[in-house]
């Protein structure tokens with residue numbers, strides 16, 4: 456892409472929608488989303504891979520840090536335009552240009568509010584003064600680059616004839632993109648579409664600029680509003696990764712883009728995003744800012760391609776499209792998830808059992824299915840190892856090698872270190888030992904491990920209260936690994952240390968069976 460008129464003034468009614476990413480600017484205005492310079496450069500590289508058209512890298516006049524970040528991104532990125540935001544004042548514009556001028560494709564982004572409330576109470580200017588400021592600022596920016604965007608802040612609450620006058624004036628002054636923000640997330644989709652149509656019909660030079668939209672999610676309508684505007688003729692969507700941004704956030708890029716893709720029959724436009732990079736980019740941002748992606752978020756949420764209920768799982772196993780309008784691979788995920796739980800049916804359980812390498816008859820599937828549902832009532836997540844444990848336990852049960860017969864633990868912060876006394880049956884013979892540990896659980900596992908003659912790695916340890924109150928039955932789950940074999944073990948008891956001992960012995964038995972089977 457070159458920084459010349461042909462790329463920045465495609466105009467109204469082209470079928471190409473430009474994706475303007477403002478994660479590094481508006482996104483960073485999200486409380487808790489501050490990024491270091493290195494993190495911004497890392498994200499900018501990922502945005503380039505994703506195929507965004509424009510990266511808004513920051514607000515150079517805001518601080519020396521923002522200035523350096525915009526400069527660093529400008530010097531790093533070659534395939535996208537890089538924009539810097541500034542107020543309609545010469546000093547901000549000059550500062551922005553200083554940071555942007557080394558970019559392959561720089562864009563100066565000037566904004567000024569046009570709504571009565573912002574002009575009167577915030578700017579304390581008359582409409583005529585605002586018009587003059589806008590024209591002067593854009594003219595100044597256009598003397599530095601041909602790629603100038605003007606945003607009429609709070610456009611959605613502006614009087615339309617005045618908004619049209621401002622837009623026409625800034626296009627004459629050299630703006631090649633005119634952005635019509637819904638700054639406070641107030642507008643409704645139909646109303647927003649009407650504003651875009653009004654400008655398209657009433658601004659005589661509108662074909663010299665791209666109409667852009669920038670929405671906020673205060674009423675949860677940022678994506679819907681952006682898409683309604685595109686349907687009405689807007690051709691640039693300003694958005695962020697995971698929808699982060701000031702207050703409730705901005706338009707989520709993944710959602711806007713996948714709407715354009717999945718419903719291309721409706722929108723009849725395209726964008727340059729490599730959709731397979733959407734999920735990796737969402738994860739990258741989430742790691743950088745430490746903000747988890749909500750599990751139920753559309754497109755990139757953990758549950759977006761997960762099926763838990765039996766009827767859906769059965770449908771998807773027979774024909775994916777029965778319950779999926781997109782392929783997980785199209786956003787860069789390895790595949791969908793069949794989550795086993797209390798709503799799962801026999802088809803999904805059979806598929807999981809087969810995936811684990813077991814062939815069971817209908818009666819055996821019924822037994823496993825009943826056991827999975829029973830377990831799901833007391834356990835939030837059912838792992839593959841849980842299903843395997845059920846199969847081994849309920850279908851292929853062999854006598855246990857190890858049996859826990861007695862456990863006494865000494866704990867506390869006194870002078871004697873935590874220690875455990877254990878009596879265990881090993882292949883029918885009683886063995887006993889007393890051993891220490893860093894804590895009581897460590898003492899229990901050390902002692903049992905030593906008696907059993909194998910000390911596998913402990914990969915997971917979790918405690919759940921099965922019932923309520925201080926007398927609750929506790930359930931401990933452990934996952935042990937020995938070389939290439941893993942096994943889950945569970946134990947329940949009102950005493951959490953005894954539950955832990957039972958779980959450890961349970962996992963040891965399963966591990967021993969797996970090793971025996973594979974060496975038989």
Ligand SMILES: CC(=O)SCCNC(=O)CCNC(=O)[C@H](O)C(C)(C)COP(=O)(O)OP(=O)(O)OC[C@H]1O[C@@H](n2cnc3c(N)ncnc32)[C@H](O)[C@@H]1OP(=O)(O)O
Pocket residue numbers: 481484514516517518541542543544566567568577578579608638701
């Ligand atoms: C809708 C948006 O997201 S707009 C972008 C919002 N982002 C930010 O504000 C982050 C960066 N901002 C900053 O670092 C600071 O606000 C700065 C450096 C820009 C200005 O800081 P200060 O000089 O301390 O001013 P402060 O922020 O308190 O007030 C803003 C001033 O800019 C004026 N102003 C606001 N918008 C504009 C504009 N688009 N063009 C010209 N002046 C503007 C205000 O009227 C106010 O002027 P006043 O001092 O004459 O009353």
Ligand SMILES: CC(C)C(=O)C(=O)O
Pocket residue numbers: 481566606607608609634636637638639669671
């Ligand atoms: C500066 C503009 C684009 C903005 O962030 C808004 O109006 O919300």
